[in-house]
Amino acid sequence: QVQLVESGGGLVQAGGSLRLSCAASGRSFSNYVMGWFRQASGKEREFVAVISRSGDTTEYADSVKGRFTISRDNAKSTVYLQMNSLKPEDTAVYYCGANFRRVSIVPGSYDYWGQGTQVTVPS
Numbered sequence: 001q002v003q004l005v006e007s008g009g010g011l012v013q014a015g016g017s018l019r020l021s022c023a024a025s026g027r028s029f030s031n032y033v034m035g036w037f038r039q040a041s042g043k044e045r046e047f048v049a050v051i052s053r054s055g056d057t058t059e060y061a062d063s064v065k066g067r068f069t070i071s072r073d074n075a076k077s078t079v080y081l082q083m084n085s086l087k088p089e090d091t092a093v094y095y096c097g098a099n100f101r102r103v104s105i106v107p108g109s110y111d112y113w114g115q116g117t118q119v120t121v122p123s
Contacts, residue, residue, distance in 0.1 A: 067084050
């Protein structure tokens with residue numbers, strides 16, 4: 001079992017920045033591929049970014065490429081999402097997920113989820 005807790009969300013003006021954190025507890029964090037997803041009101045959960053177990057492989061959704069950066073600190077059992085140049089269309093609840101199989105952009109591949117943190121960028 002892995003427990004995930006996101007933090008760092010909030011209200012930020014367009015063009016601003018936020019850093020989300022996802023702290024994990026339970027089984028060895030370094031065994032898990034970690035992903036960030038988001039879900040806007042009335043929409044399905046969508047992929048944002050993913051990072052491999054060692055951190056040497058990352059992938060991003062086209063909509064955030066060049067603006068968001070995913071990273072992890074296995075010693076602190078934490079994954080981060082640095083979000084810069086935020087836009088109103090980034091408004092959503094952001095979730096981190098963990099899976100022990102492979103780097104994946106598909107939400108159904110993930111075994112554990114946090115409770116989410118709200119990010120709001122007013123238009």
